[in-house]
Amino acid sequence: MHWILLRGLTREQAHWGDFPRRLEAAFPGHRFHTVDLPGTGVAFRETSPDTIPAIREWVCRQVAHIPRPVNLLALSMGGMVALDWAQHAPCGEIQNLVLINTSSAFSPPWQRMRPGAWPRILRLLAYRELFDRERAILALTSNRPVPLALAKRWYSIQRQRPVSLDTAFRQLRAAAGFRPRRTRPLPDALLLASRRDRIVHWRCSARLESLWQWTLKLHPDAGHDLPLDDPEWILAQLSAWLPRA
Template sequence: MHWILLRGLTRERGHWGDFPRLLAEAFPEQQFHLVDLPGTGVHFNDTCPDNIAAIRERVSRRVEHIPAPYSILALSMGGMVALDWAQHAPEGEIQNLVLINTSSGFSPPWRRMKPGAWPRIVRLLSRRELFDREADILRLTCNRPVSLETMKLWYSIQRQRPVDFRNACSQLKAAATFKPRPERPLPDALLLASKGDRIVHWKCSEALEQRWQWTLKVHPSAGHDLPLDDPQWIIRQMESWLPR
């Protein structure tokens, strides 16, 4: 099975850290592909659309060389792209969905992005001191101590593949206005949420669970960037859920 990994707002493949390696070790029979959203990573020079449907169309075209069917593991805004993809894909193209700390128009705005997070994120995205900005993003999205090495890595990523402020605003608009179709795209999906998330309320995942009777697992203390805070917890949930 080919897995597509999608990151969130203004983040790219480099921000996964060790998580892809840990996934490959835990699931050696699976293949994991790190795919960047428009305006980030290898596509940082591209103009990002301001709606999830157009972003999803770009992403799906970029993986056409990978044999279908696919499974998708996605974080935050990447989860919105993954959900939209599953709702528009031909039957059988998407086999598994693992959505981490994502949200949708099924939840009220104050849960999709907590009120205290909005001004802080806008300030962060507009800061010019790159190292301080990336360090502050890590402090906002992670609840566990972040190493200086990780801060330096994120600074290096932004230096090499900078995300344009206009692309960041387009991604913010796309995330804020996303609302899925009412129809359930798959019989089951794995929803992973963090009670300690300071950006997105974990009840946004619960809203999807209740609407479509999907599987929800909630981490008691991790932050928004669950793959950095506790990657092994994610892997354990996948190991329990995938043989269903």
């Protein structure tokens, strides 16, 4: 069983940390593929499209060699790409869908991007010192203490594969304009959200649950980067849900 993992705004596959390794240990019969969005990671020199469908089409071309069906596990804006993919995929191409702290136009703008997050994100984009910016991103997306070693690792990622301001603004425009269809793409999907997410309100996931009768699980205190804050909780939710999917 093949899984494709997608990260969110301006983040790349290296930002998963050891989460893919944890997935492989917990699900030994599965293969997990981390894939970058255009403009990030190994594709940091690519120009990012400014719509979710165009980003989804780009991602699909990169993973055309992976046997079907595939499963999607995606965080934040990556979840928008995954949802758009599920809604446009041929029947049977997507087997399981797991969306973490994502949002869509089914929710109001003040839930999709919490009002307190906007000024902090704009300040982040204006940072000149990369280390300070990466440490500030961690402080916003994680509700756990940020070890110096982790901040240094994220700084190193940005130094090696820098994400441009143009990519950041194009991704923001794509996320803001995402309009999924109202048609449910799968009978069930697993929605994971953090009650204390300071960027995206957990009610965005609850809206998808009520609209399509999908499975929603809420973490009590993790931040937006749930795989960073509590990867073991995600593994537990997957283990409980997959036999039913």
